[in-house]
Amino acid sequence: MFKILIIDDDPTMRAILKRALQNQSYDVTVASDGEVGIAQAQQIQPALIVCDWMMEDLNGLDVCRLIKANPKLATTFFILLTARQEVEDRVMGLDAGADDFLAKPIDINELKARVRAGLRLYQLNQDLQAQKQALETLNQDLQHQKQLLETELAEASSYVRSLLPTPLIGSVTTESLFIPSAQLGGDCFDYYWLDNDHLVFYLLDVSGHGVGSALVSVSVLNILRSQSLPNTNFYQPSAVLKSLNDTFQMSDRDDKYFTIWYGVYNRAQRQLYYASAGHPPAILLAGTTNLQVKHLDSSGLPIGFLPDAMFEQDVISLPESSTIYIFSDGAYEIPQPDGRIWGKEAFVQLLVTSHQQNTSLKHLLSQLQVLNHTHNFADDLSIIKIQFNV
Template identity: 65%
Template sequence: MFKILIIDDDPTLRVALKRTLQTQGYDVTVASNGEEGIAQAKQIRPALIICDWLMPDLDGLEVCHRIKADPELETTFFMMLTAREADPGEEDSLIVGLNKGADDFLSKPINNKIEELKARVKAGLRLHLLNQKLQALNHDLQTQKQVLQVLNQNLQTQKQILEAELTEAADYVRSLLPSPLTGTVTTEAIYRPCTQLGGDCFDYYWLDDNHLALYLLDVSGHGVGSALLSVSILNVLRSQSLPNTNFHQPSAVLKALNNSFQMSDHGEKYFTIWYGVYNRLKRQIAYTTAGHPPAVLLSRTSTKTLQVKQLGFSGLPIGILPDEDFEEKYSDIEENSTLYIFSDGAYEIQQFDGKIWGNRALIEVLTDCHQTDDSNVYQVLHEIQRATCTDIFEDDLSLLKVYFS
């Protein structure tokens, strides 16, 4: 039975969380403050901790730091409960908090997010198990180098276990991706990591009734490390946990991300991103990029000619240099226009002659597919595979199609 520790100074919330998680079959312990929570964690060694951000004397940031600094608790999955209107105002505090090791965030109030809480807890426990198994595998590799035959047998067994766990982790990442939108804005998407876990991620959600935020990011590298960083970024953006940030302003969002996710603090990993906010009333999109391929906007002009416009510009990825500023541009969105946002895995494909297929060839495919009334992202994927003569991609491939009716 998994052990879960709840640390919160609100007795009503402690009782509600405990009852909810006990009904799921978990062994739940509660603590009313940070010091008590740390003592309980050292005693029971929970698989997962749910901790309030703001508490008297010892806040959730310090609790997280001290928990993650303990070698016996470093694999514990740490979920932070946040109330954005009550979060610390200093940007440095959040940057430190993100680097303290928090694995997930859930914004208050949670009375309407019980099912989301259950799903996040279940996924967090799966990642906790995966982390433990990866550490055990690494220990085995270090201690059994001289026993080659035994090591080979052990590796085969561990590989099967690891593949099963990676499959669950991949399912978790997929579960975080947004459901398709329908209505005045319609979305379709393809997510094809080159391994079970990849560094691509995307999301879209209404900031209010008239503003839609949408983005696609690509973390350097592949595998568990890249996937966990992309999930962390998604959770921060989805919970709008970046302090003093206007999420209607793309350049402000990228500046805050760059300050919070410097590669020196995240295993030398950086990421590219295309981020935009669509204003439904003005039929206009504000956008900015950080080392990411330009999006492609296809629209019909008054003469019925198909207009192809690339929305993007050059710049450094997120995490390379601190205190970087990001340019912001605007584009009008004609009726019945289609916007394609993608990672570089969609066109940096090596062909048999050794040449790279290229961005221009991808735009030609997008344009040709757009001429077909019933075209969709899977038709685009099929045309990419046909043009490059490959079904196996060496890089993660994500493609987001946004239709503005």
């Protein structure tokens, strides 16, 4: 039931208005002057106020201003009773905050109609306020969930980074870059000694981005690091890729597949055995005065495409002063302002130049960031540099 407050210093008018509105089943309260009316309004917080303009002490305009200035009463629908007919008077009333006018002498049917219209507008305003509050609450909840998610993603990102290997020093030295396009990406890499003479190093790139891709990459890293693939010779890259393909079929992994370049270096014989599953070729740079550039590639579908896929393995003898770069396609598939993709050939040339100038991967990254033209790369970007000193 709507609450209505009548403020009028004429007792006869108060009685007429109260009776007419009570007959419409409204909860009606009356006040005999402006001060009492304001006190009543603060107490009952009515949906609608009918107030006479001409009253002693506080007139209707003053009451209206004070009512509308109270945040708890600002949405109350305010009707001024007035015998004034001039446009200037109505402008004064509207400026004071009045929502409607009712001319004297009062027609009861018009009174009832204007009250119904005012209450409809009041209810609409209340509904909008409720919806606004609900949206604000929902937004606060979403912001809270967003903060929780960002915290969890940051923790997950820190965990993934903690799994990446520390740089090698000695006869073989390493340097690496790991730049996910989002907090979590699908790239991952590792290198470690199988024994005193055999070094494993690989880089993989899972399709997609985000949590799902990161989970797959971490799973592969942990399985390879723990050498828990059954019946697998980890000294043979082709055997490792076949076992990975048997384990990570995309039909069982939410359609996630990955590319990988995997190599095993025999330090005693200075030979590198390697295999690739749909991954960009590693780049071998050898020599000092006459720099040799060789693409280390082998055929093979990405891991997870076909259950019975086979993978070829190649071997190469590493000359003295050899360096190998392994990278994901995010290092060169960089969109340019003219719509072209920067491309692998340009990236390899940048590698050669960087190698000849003996600059770090961080310097290389700064050049790629200039080429990228935006803050974040469109795809995950990972590079590992392996330098064979002996």
